[in-house]
Amino acid sequence: MKIAIASGKGGTGKTFVSTNLFWVASQKGIDCVLTDCDAEEPNVAEFLAGEEEQVEEVYQQVPVIDPKKCTFCGKCYEYCSYNAILYLPERRMIQVQPDLCHDCGACSYACQAGAITEHPKLLGRVTHAAYGIGQQLIEGRVEVGIYTPVPVITRAIHEAGNRELVFFDSPPGISCPFIATVDRADYVVLVSEPTPFGLHDLQLSVATVRKLSKPFGVVINRAGLGDDAIYRWLEQESIPLLLEIPFDREIARIYAEGGLPSAVNSSYREMFSRLLTQIIQKRVS
Amino acid sequence: MRQIVIISGKGGTGKTTLSAALAAMGKELTVADCDVDAANLHLLLQPSDESRHPFSTGAKAVIDQQLCTQCGACMDACRFDAIRYQDDRYTISETSCDGCRLCMRICPAGAIHMIESNGSYWTTGTFRNGWMVHARLEPGEENSGKLVNVVREQSRLLSEKKGVDTILIDGPPGTGCSAISALSGADLALLVTEPSRSGFHDLKRVKQLADGFQIPSAVVINKYDLNGKLLDEIEEWCRQENIPLIGKIPFDPAVVEAMLQCRTVVEWAPRSAAAGEIVAIHRQIFQS
Ligand code: SF4
Numbered sequence A: 001m002k003i004a005i006a007s008g009k010g011g012t013g014k015t016f017v018s019t020n021l022f023w024v025a026s027q028k029g030i031d032c033v034l035t036d037c038d039a040e041e042p043n044v045a046e047f048l049a050g051e052e053e054q055v056e057e058v059y060q061q062v063p064v065i066d067p068k069k070c071t072f073c074g075k076c077y078e079y080c081s082y083n084a085i086l087y088l089p090e091r092r093m094i095q096v097q098p099d100l101c102h103d104c105g106a107c108s109y110a111c112q113a114g115a116i117t118e119h120p121k122l123l124g125r126v127t128h129a130a131y132g133i134g135q136q137l138i139e140g141r142v143e144v145g146i147y148t149p150v151p152v153i154t155r156a157i158h159e160a161g162n163r164e165l166v167f168f169d170s171p172p173g174i175s176c177p178f179i180a181t182v183d184r185a186d187y188v189v190l191v192s193e194p195t196p197f198g199l200h201d202l203q204l205s206v207a208t209v210r211k212l213s214k215p216f217g218v219v220i221n222r223a224g225l226g227d228d229a230i231y232r233w234l235e236q237e238s239i240p241l242l243l244e245i246p247f248d249r250e251i252a253r254i255y256a257e258g259g260l261p262s263a264v265n266s267s268y269r270e271m272f273s274r275l276l277t278q279i280i281q282k283r284v285s
Numbered sequence B: 001m002r003q004i005v006i007i008s009g010k011g012g013t014g015k016t017t018l019s020a021a022l023a024a025m026g027k028e029l030t031v032a033d034c035d036v037d038a039a040n041l042h043l044l045l046q047p048s049d050e051s052r053h054p055f056s057t058g059a060k061a062v063i064d065q066q067l068c069t070q071c072g073a074c075m076d077a078c079r080f081d082a083i084r085y086q087d088d089r090y091t092i093s094e095t096s097c098d099g100c101r102l103c104m105r106i107c108p109a110g111a112i113h114m115i116e117s118n119g120s121y122w123t124t125g126t127f128r129n130g131w132m133v134h135a136r137l138e139p140g141e142e143n144s145g146k147l148v149n150v151v152r153e154q155s156r157l158l159s160e161k162k163g164v165d166t167i168l169i170d171g172p173p174g175t176g177c178s179a180i181s182a183l184s185g186a187d188l189a190l191l192v193t194e195p196s197r198s199g200f201h202d203l204k205r206v207k208q209l210a211d212g213f214q215i216p217s218a219v220v221i222n223k224y225d226l227n228g229k230l231l232d233e234i235e236e237w238c239r240q241e242n243i244p245l246i247g248k249i250p251f252d253p254a255v256v257e258a259m260l261q262c263r264t265v266v267e268w269a270p271r272s273a274a275a276g277e278i279v280a281i282h283r284q285i286f287q288s
């Protein structure tokens, strides 16, 4: 079963939920892997230290145009849907802007003059680490300033393979990186908080997850710090509230330092254990 | 024109709360909400929207089964693994399609066409201390970076027209396309962080991004009193990196109370500790 832990806006505690869920599952001896798909800002490693086993690099192909072979017909420029080709025929200038290129291959297909060759460009890395007794941590991490993390995320998810439980710590937002992750999950846990921002972003995430037709439930973090508008909305929409995590300064302190509340506090351990059981039951039903 | 971008790498550090408070103070300015995936600034600034403009985020390819001869050329060419052969037919996954149009161009039977995605839009309006440009990305659509570019461009045009000389940009989380679009060409990047391992980690990455664009940065630590150990580490790092640390906002229930009223903390609780610190931050940015 693949479980994505996600939130519309960042900072609601999705990594908090995913690391604790994974920890509880691994304590139970379940065959599981936690995949950090928040490749622009991967944070799982701040909380869970595994033993690094393997690092692979992820590349994309970037086309390069040889001006000596180019006939300046403009076909590649016309074919590029991303404005990645700078084409100034009157100055006999043509160039691919690597930052805008999506590696779609349309220009190579278009060029009849054999002027385009493709060269690899490093996007990021996927790291495998062993954890516990056969469990695993996988991290996707893009280089700073790379336009899209999607190829790195896709690779990280691919590497996670099929285990009894696969957790995805999803990227924030409702755009491509979020979709690339959530689309591959069987169940989605949306983490939010009881504030107007939290509610607004949750509504957007719910719309996105519904578009993908994924079953989902909601965890409310920092319960007690806001108001009850979010609860009314969940009820209205008949969305299951899986868990409320109270705001607790002591827990916030432990977590801020990279500690795992489940590992040091039995009531948190029980809380995440219950959450895990609830999620697993969703598969059966 | 001076453009100040507020950015954090990690979400949830209080970037939007700070942006809204800074926007509500001092001289009239233009605010650009560039966190188009989770645009929340309008909840606190409550602009009256004057005009709304649709934005096409791209297109998705669709196969007309009547025309498809099942040659499979599109599947071989697609680099996004978006085309599948299942139950004796070729179909394109909407979520994997990147909208590059290559399959449409390749298909010898002319069976593929594109459907534009145009549920997103951007809006300009006024709020109590100036003008505002914000946007809504249709859930699940791509190209948030392009939409951020539009918001930036429109806020510049609007400022020129209205004779406003400052643009305040609320940036998105991350270090990818939308963060790049929000940062490029800004005059100052205000990096908002919190004293936690992950906040610190993301602060370093976003600083690297700002450096890549040669944009000077300054740091604000939000909820600074939640963890003394991490606070020390971040302060030490700022000294080493020579980045001005221009504010430390305490954890203050007034911030959440203000948000629940959909107000900024400087307006709702001007005497609170958080508001006092934000006023001091405002002074440092705008009077130096
Ligand atoms: S590979 Fe695609 S995106 Fe890149 S330059 Fe060629 S046509 Fe444009």
Ligand code: SF4
Pocket (backbone or CB within 6 Å): A065, A069, A070, A071, A072, A073, A074, A075, A076, A077, A094, A110, A111, A112, A113, A114, A115, A116
């Ligand atoms: S398609 Fe080939 S020959 Fe034509 S402009 Fe592009 S690179 Fe030059």
